[in-house]
Amino acid sequence: MNQPVRTSPLRRLRFALVILVSQLLLIALAVAWAIHMIIIAAKGRVLFVENNPFVLWLEIIGSLLIIVFGIVVFVMQLRRLGERRRGDRRNEKGPNP
Numbered sequence: 001m002n003q004p005v006r007t008s009p010l011r012r013l014r015f016a017l018v019i020l021v022s023q024l025l026l027i028a029l030a031v032a033w034a035i036h037m038i039i040i041a042a043k044g045r046v047l048f049v050e051n052n053p054f055v056l057w058l059e060i061i062g063s064l065l066i067i068v069f070g071i072v073v074f075v076m077q078l079r080r081l082g083e084r085r086r087g088d089r090r091n092e093k094g095p096n097p
Contacts, residue, residue, distance in 0.1 A: 015076065022073040025066055 039046050050056040 015080070018073055018076065022070065025070065 036046060050059070
């Protein structure tokens with residue numbers, strides 16, 4: 001009738017790896033932003049020019065993929081927050097212990 005949802009170890013491992021990758025991307029973003037700010041502090045401005053259009057489009061596509069990945073991880077985390085865990089007493093009918 002009301003059986004707990006079982007999660008496989010592979011699903012947990014995959015979710016943990018996704019979270020680790022998302023955290024590494026967050027750290028990389030922070031490092032890139034820090035370098036950007038240091039260059040502004042040292043020179044007063046930042047001027048980046050990419051003359052090769054192929055490389056420029058690769059960078060744009062890579063950035064978009066990272067954004068999509070971040071959104072997917074965020075949605076996954078929201079779903080995990082809503083899942084019912086084993087031993088969770090929320091939404092159970094009956095007297096409270």
